[in-house]
Amino acid sequence: MTAVTATSAQGESGAWRTALPHIAPFLGILALALLLPFVSNDYWALIGTRMAIYWVLVAGLNLVVGFAGHLAIGYVALLTLGAYTTSVLVAGNVTPALPVFLALPIAGCVGALFGVIVGLPALRLRTFYFAMSTLGFATIVTQIALAWQSVTGGGIGIAGPEFPAPFDTPWGFYALCVAFAVVATWMSANVARSRFGRALIAVRDAEVAAEATGISKPRMLIAIFLFAGALAAIAGGLFATLQTYITPDAFTFDLSVLFFIAILIGGRGSILGPMLGTIILTILPEIAAPLAAWSTFLYAVLLLVIVLVMPGGIAALLDFRNRRPLASNRAIVPRPAVLADIVRRRTGGKHLELRGIALSFGNVKAIDGLDLDVTPGQIHGLIGPNGSGKTTTLNVISGYYAAKAGAMTLGEDVLPPGQPALRAACGIARTFQTPRVIGEASVLENVMIGGSVEGRATFVEAMLSAPRNREDERMLAAKARALLGVVGLETLAEVRADRLQHSELRFIEIARALMLDPDFLLLDEPAAGLSNDEIERLASLIKAISARGTGVLLVEHHADLIFDICHQVTVLNLGRTLAAGTPAEIRVHKEVVSAYLGG
Amino acid sequence: MLASILASGLAAGAIYALVGVTYNTMFSTSRVMSFTAGQLAMLGGVLGSMFTLKMGMPIIVGFVLTLAACAIVGVITEFVAVRPVLKSLDQHLYVLSTLALALMIQQIAAIKWGTEPQPFPRVIGLGSGVWEEKFWLPVIACAVTIVALEYLYRRTLVGRAFVAIAEDNFAARALGLPERNLRVASYALAGVIGGIAGFSGGQLLLAFFANGALLNFYGFVPVALGGLGNNRGAIFGGLALGLFQQAANFLVGGIFSSVAVFTLFIVVLLAAPQGLFGGSSARRV
Numbered sequence: 001m002t003a004v005t006a007t008s009a010q011g012e013s014g015a016w017r018t019a020l021p022h023i024a025p026f027l028g029i030l031a032l033a034l035l036l037p038f039v040s041n042d043y044w045a046l047i048g049t050r051m052a053i054y055w056v057l058v059a060g061l062n063l064v065v066g067f068a069g070h071l072a073i074g075y076v077a078l079l080t081l082g083a084y085t086t087s088v089l090v091a092g093n094v095t096p097a098l099p100v101f102l103a104l105p106i107a108g109c110v111g112a113l114f115g116v117i118v119g120l121p122a123l124r125l126r127t128f129y130f131a132m133s134t135l136g137f138a139t140i141v142t143q144i145a146l147a148w149q150s151v152t153g154g155g156i157g158i159a160g161p162e163f164p165a166p167f168d169t170p171w172g173f174y175a176l177c178v179a180f181a182v183v184a185t186w187m188s189a190n191v192a193r194s195r196f197g198r199a200l201i202a203v204r205d206a207e208v209a210a211e212a213t214g215i216s217k218p219r220m221l222i223a224i225f226l227f228a229g230a231l232a233a234i235a236g237g238l239f240a241t242l243q244t245y246i247t248p249d250a251f252t253f254d255l256s257v258l259f260f261i262a263i264l265i266g267g268r269g270s271i272l273g274p275m276l277g278t279i280i281l282t283i284l285p286e287i288a289a290p291l292a293a294w295s296t297f298l299y300a301v302l303l304l305v306i307v308l309v310m311p312g313g314i315a316a317l318l319d320f321r322n323r324r325p326l327a328s329n330r331a332i333v334p335r336p337a338v339l340a341d342i343v344r345r346r347t348g349g350k351h352l353e354l355r356g357i358a359l360s361f362g363n364v365k366a367i368d369g370l371d372l373d374v375t376p377g378q379i380h381g382l383i384g385p386n387g388s389g390k391t392t393t394l395n396v397i398s399g400y401y402a403a404k405a406g407a408m409t410l411g412e413d414v415l416p417p418g419q420p421a422l423r424a425a426c427g428i429a430r431t432f433q434t435p436r437v438i439g440e441a442s443v444l445e446n447v448m449i450g451g452s453v454e455g456r457a458t459f460v461e462a463m464l465s466a467p468r469n470r471e472d473e474r475m476l477a478a479k480a481r482a483l484l485g486v487v488g489l490e491t492l493a494e495v496r497a498d499r500l501q502h503s504e505l506r507f508i509e510i511a512r513a514l515m516l517d518p519d520f521l522l523l524d525e526p527a528a529g530l531s532n533d534e535i536e537r538l539a540s541l542i543k544a545i546s547a548r549g550t551g552v553l554l555v556e557h558h559a560d561l562i563f564d565i566c567h568q569v570t571v572l573n574l575g576r577t578l579a580a581g582t583p584a585e586i587r588v589h590k591e592v593v594s595a596y597l598g599g
Numbered sequence: 600m601l602a603s604i605l606a607s608g609l610a611a612g613a614i615y616a617l618v619g620v621t622y623n624t625m626f627s628t629s630r631v632m633s634f635t636a637g638q639l640a641m642l643g644g645v646l647g648s649m650f651t652l653k654m655g656m657p658i659i660v661g662f663v664l665t666l667a668a669c670a671i672v673g674v675i676t677e678f679v680a681v682r683p684v685l686k687s688l689d690q691h692l693y694v695l696s697t698l699a700l701a702l703m704i705q706q707i708a709a710i711k712w713g714t715e716p717q718p719f720p721r722v723i724g725l726g727s728g729v730w731e732e733k734f735w736l737p738v739i740a741c742a743v744t745i746v747a748l749e750y751l752y753r754r755t756l757v758g759r760a761f762v763a764i765a766e767d768n769f770a771a772r773a774l775g776l777p778e779r780n781l782r783v784a785s786y787a788l789a790g791v792i793g794g795i796a797g798f799s800g801g802q803l804l805l806a807f808f809a810n811g812a813l814l815n816f817y818g819f820v821p822v823a824l825g826g827l828g829n830n831r832g833a834i835f836g837g838l839a840l841g842l843f844q845q846a847a848n849f850l851v852g853g854i855f856s857s858v859a860v861f862t863l864f865i866v867v868l869l870a871a872p873q874g875l876f877g878g879s880s881a882r883r884v
Contacts, residue, residue: 069691071691071694071695073698117865120865120868120869121865121868121869124868124869124872125868125872127691127694128632128691128694129823129868131694131698132815132816132819132823133861133864133865133868135812135815135816136816136820136860136861136864137861139812139813139816139857140857140858140860140861143854143857144854144857144858147852147854148854253812257702264695293710294706294710296702296706297702297703297706297707297710299702300698300699300700300702300703300706301699301703303695303696303698303699303702304679304680304695304696304699304700304703307684307692307695307696307699308683308684308696311692
């Protein structure tokens with residue numbers, strides 16, 4: 001018992017030490033924020049408060065724009081909504097007057113609801129539609145605020161809520177807003193660093209692979225739309241107090257632009273960057289007062305320059321670690337033996353059976369009545385000429401295509417056609433013909449994505465960094481590190497994945513697939529682009545994986561590799577089975593030799 | 600009341616439809632949805648009013664100058680905001696670059712022209728009541744534009760080259776079509792169409808800098824309804840949207856007409872993501 005406590009305490013302090021460089025800049029900014037009251041006047045209290053309020057909104061929006069990659073350009077609408085909701089509730093011209101500390105959470109809930117409504121198109125459609133729906137929402141919210149005079153006061157406006165003592169002085173209110181900003185930072189950082197944050201980036205950069213690991217895009221997006229909407233509306237309530245009196249004119253589209261550009265200047269997938277971006281953009285017009293009228297123009301120029309010249313933003317400038325050169329003579333040396341310590345051994349297990357599967361694209365029959373059995377603990381090779389339906393078969397099994405006819409069963413259960421995001425839960429993992437990894441995430445994070453379905457903590461637990469979430473994180477990180485050891489890439493764990501070589505990406509994909517402890521592993525041409533040495537190591541790795549009880553379905557063009565390691569081989573031609581049997585039988589099969597192997 | 604709804608609905612609808620066609624014209628050769636579409640229509644109104652009312656030019660001269668200026672803005676869009684990001688189309692950087700350019704145009708208009716809506720002159724001066732010029736002019740402009748576009752696409756070599764590039768960019772380039780020049784030309788054409796939308800709708804919408812953002816949204820809705828790149832869909836969608844919006848405006852009041860449009864937009868996108876007239880989506884795996 002003591003030993004366990006000791007190691008976990010050690011783990012905690014170790015975690016602190018690795019986290020410190022990440023936290024230090026935030027603590028520095030907080031220290032400056034706390035110093036501000038002692039070195040300046042009320043004017044700066046106003047600017048500091050505005051900065052903190054903007055950041056409360058941007059902290060949430062950052063998850064939508066910077067992490068999920070959805071271009072929400074009209075978030076001022078949610079600020080407006082929050083400001084009016086809070087003001088109206090406190091003023092009591094619809095309901096009995098409420099205390100402001102009750103009105104603010106209610107505004108948060110309203111904001112969360114509308115955050116989702118505005119975000120709905122993003123669940124199904126491409127980026128531009130979401131940008132448009134937020135823009136449209138921004139347009140109509142202002143119109144409603146103007147027209148609904150009985151509630152909002154129309155063009156005349158309404159008084160902002162007043163906070164009770166001690167928050168009724170400029171510095172008191174400043175302290176309150178900074179406190180809100182700190183909480184917002186903490187929560188959004190927790191989400192960003194949890195499996196939910198990684199999943200957001202995965203959906204953004206490698207959506208197909210994310211589905212294969214069981215990440216549900218709609219659920220992820222709805223969670224962050226709720227979160228971002230609530231924060232935006234709360235920021236709105238605070239903003240109304242800061243303004244003391246609000247009219248629709250106070251919420252110009254320029255504000256939206258400011259929020260949006262702050263994030264892009266800051267850089268995608270970062271929290272510190274957008275925070276600095278918010279601070280800079282809030283101060284900029286104050287310093288350059290004569291330019292105030294042109295501020296939106298300057299923001300727009302800034303946006304264009306960033307998009308064209310520096311897409312990574314401030315975060316990329318601050319990312320010193322990934323500028324160190326990597327060793328050029330590095331080799332991938334997998335250690336399959338270690339697999340025994342990580343992946344649990346399976347016995348018996350269920351068979352994966354395909355019966356009479358058919359699928360056509362237009363008039364082309366891609367697969368035409370295919371039968372296939374994948375047995376646990378065995379390697380099943382799937383070979384055939386280009387266009388014979390090998391990858392299509394994998395896509396049918398992993399649910400990207402729904403077969404027009406035939407049945408798939410996993411043991412006793414029917415494997416439903418389509419629904420790729422449910423395959424991970426069935427224990428089916430896969431790799432892709434062209435590796436689909438997240439270039440902007442580290443190798444370790446890429447592998448951790450594979451274990452997304454194993455996490456038990458909910459979004460709220462992740463947001464509050466509850467013990468269960470920390471346990472998830474420790475478990476996933478440890479397993480991912482161990483698997484990187486198995487595929488021989490542990491020295492590259494902290495490197496951005498887009499700096500790696502092609503062959504290394506192939507092994508990352510295998511490690512990611514193994515995070516699931518899969519019952520079945522589908523490999524789509526894993527040897528393509530590998531050197532002969534690497535193919536040999538890959539062969540021993542695949543053999544070790546199947547020896548732990550996993551059924552492997554291997555699509556490959558390297559006939560040597562297939563005949564070397566497979567227990568069963570199926571040969572496809574024009575979507576039909578040309579031959580099936582052991583490697584020895586296939587090697588001498590007449591039609592196979594003439595159609596495919598040659599000789 | 601029905602007459603008013605029809606008159607104002609068709610007029611507004613025609614303007615939305617033209618902005619939708621502006622989006623489509625840019626989209627067809629570059630696969631880029633540009634935020635400058637609405638701004639071009641805004642410029643059509645603002646520049647038209649500037650040339651004719653402020654500078655006192657004859658209507659026809661002002662009209663030609665407006666269209667020329669809009670065409671130039673269209674070409675600038677292609678050079679500044681589209682060409683540099685075409686290489687990485689999948690990253691959607693064009694959303695940001697065209698947004699940045701649109702904001703610049705809007706801000707320049709706000710500062711140089713002023714933030715108050717200003718009057719637009721009567722172009723011909725025929726009709727009154729529901730037959731007032733501000734109602735029928737956009738409809739006529741829309742009809743003429745459509746006929747001209749159909750002629751261009753079906754009967755002229757350049758037009759067929761546009762269609763070829765829209766259909767299959769790679770194959771068109773392999774055939775030796777000057778893809779880059781045609782793209783620039785299509786952006787100039789889009790500028791002209793946007794300019795027509797703004798000029799013909801000037802009396803209805805006034806010369807107002809904020810029309811850009813408004814038309815960006817109301818012009819995109821028909822595109823979303825009709826499917827990207829589908830001009831016929833955009834026309835039907837635009838007219839339907841105009842009628843729907845004005846009907847809601849007259850029947851339940853101004854607040855709810857914009858709510859109704861927004862709700863319609865979201866519902867259609869969820870029910871038919873590819874638009875009511877759109878084709879199927881691309882293969883993902």
